[in-house]
Amino acid sequence: MNPTAVTGHEAASEESEPGFYGTSWQKLMMWWFIIGDAILFGSFLAAYGFARISAGSWPDRTQMFSMNFITVMTFTLITSSATMATAVAASRRGDRKAAFNFTMATAIGGIAFLGMQAYEWYHLIHNGARMGTNPWGAPAFGAYFFTITGFHGSHVASGVLILLITAWNAKRGKSGPEGVELTGLYWHFVDLVWVFVFGCFYLI
Amino acid sequence: MSDTHPEASYRSYWIAWGILLVLTLVMISISSKALLLGGILVKSVIIGAWFMHLKHERAILIWSVIAGVLFAGFLFFLISFDAGVSVL
Numbered sequence: 001m002n003p004t005a006v007t008g009h010e011a012a013s014e015e016s017e018p019g020f021y022g023t024s025w026q027k028l029m030m031w032w033f034i035i036g037d038a039i040l041f042g043s044f045l046a047a048y049g050f051a052r053i054s055a056g057s058w059p060d061r062t063q064m065f066s067m068n069f070i071t072v073m074t075f076t077l078i079t080s081s082a083t084m085a086t087a088v089a090a091s092r093r094g095d096r097k098a099a100f101n102f103t104m105a106t107a108i109g110g111i112a113f114l115g116m117q118a119y120e121w122y123h124l125i126h127n128g129a130r131m132g133t134n135p136w137g138a139p140a141f142g143a144y145f146f147t148i149t150g151f152h153g154s155h156v157a158s159g160v161l162i163l164l165i166t167a168w169n170a171k172r173g174k175s176g177p178e179g180v181e182l183t184g185l186y187w188h189f190v191d192l193v194w195v196f197v198f199g200c201f202y203l204i
Numbered sequence: 205m206s207d208t209h210p211e212a213s214y215r216s217y218w219i220a221w222g223i224l225l226v227l228t229l230v231m232i233s234i235s236s237k238a239l240l241l242g243g244i245l246v247k248s249v250i251i252g253a254w255f256m257h258l259k260h261e262r263a264i265l266i267w268s269v270i271a272g273v274l275f276a277g278f279l280f281f282l283i284s285f286d287a288g289v290s291v292l
Contacts, residue, residue, distance in 0.1 A: 022262035031265060035272035042276025049280055053287040067232055074228055082221035085255045086214050181257075188255040192248055198228075199244040204237055 030182045034189045037155075041193050044151065045200055048144045059136030061202060064124065070202050073116045074194065077156075080109025081191040084163075084184045087170075091180040096170060099180055103167035106187060110160040117153050121146070145201060152197050155190045162186065220254040 021028050052058050087102030124145075128135040134142045166183040169175030224247060231243040253259040258266055 021265045021268075023265065028265070031269065035269060038272055039276050039279075042273070043279055046276070046280035046283060050283050050287045053284075071228065071232055075225060078221060078224045078228065081224075081251065081255055082217050085217040085220075089214055089217065185256055188251055191255070192251045195244055195247045195251065199231070199240060203231055203240050 024178060026178060026182060027185070030185050034185065037189065038193075041148075041151070041196065044144075044148050045196060048148060048200065051140045051144055052138075055138040055140055058138050059134060059141050063136055064127075064129075065120075065202055067202070069116065069120065070198070073113055073120075074198050076109050076113050076116070077191050077194050080106045080113070081188050083109065084187045088177070088181045088184040091170060091175075092177045096173060100167050100171040103163055103170060103180065103183070107160050107163040107167065110156050110163060110187075114153060114156055114160070117149065117156075121149075148197060149201070152190070152193055155193065159187050159190050216254065220250055224250060 019025070019028075023031075083102045084106040087099050087106060090098035090102055129142050129145070131143045131146055133139050162183050166175055166180055170180055227243055227247055227250075231240055234240065234243075252269070258269065
């Protein structure tokens with residue numbers, strides 16, 4: 001980046017030079033990835049909206065889901081996002097122990113979420129839901145539900161792996177504030193996608 | 205980092221957490237689709253601005269993110285006519 005483009009901007013961070021976007025290229029690339037991934041989920045949800053409206057009637061959500069259970073899942077993920085934000089702040093303060101602890105707490109939240117999702121899938125499949133059929137109505141429901149929640153769940157699973165690696169690196173001092181922040185950005189994005197999935201499948 | 209990001213207090217994150225939990229509780233007890241969509245948007249803004257620190261980033265980055273989200277919304281707009289609805 002041309003240094004004159006950042007005139008008036010505060011001093012560069014120790015890790016890299018902020019450019020036109022005012023951030024390091026690492027963080028910018030993470031944001032680019034997130035935008036791309038958001039469009040992927042946006043397309044999925046748009047297709048789901050299309051299928052649901054075209055189908056005319058759609059399975060009754062109160063018949064299929066236990067709202068209390070889904071609310072607990074949502075709370076777990078939101079809480080893990082708050083512990084992640086705390087881990088990033090701790091890492092910035094140079095508190096490696098707190099950064100490790102809060103990143104681990106976030107990973108545990110992610111694992112708990114995955115466990116609950118596995119249970120929910122088991123419950124639905126046990127009751128006869130499949131990709132192409134289900135006992136409650138429009139056959140397309142299963143395909144959209146399992147594909148979209150499955151895609152989100154796989155994001156949570158890879159997020160847990162990244163969190164564990166970040167926690168380990170933060171503890172050893174190999175991962176600085178920016179490393180923890182990049183992991184945090186990804187994790188908050190996973191939480192953000194759940195806000196939409198939760199809203200579109202369980203509430204609307 | 206503290207130059208580009210004012211030191212965020214732990215407290216502000218837990219306040220955001222509390223707001224998100226309350227919003228979730230409110231959303232599961234209402235049925236108006238417009239209000240639910242509004243709730244989803246408010247929650248996304250809280251997560252993006254506070255947890256993902258977007259409010260501390262430059263306008264160009266913020267607008268890049270918003271453009272991406274608008275594009276995703278545009279995809280739905282394009283196919284909504286085929287689904288037989290006008291959006292909202």
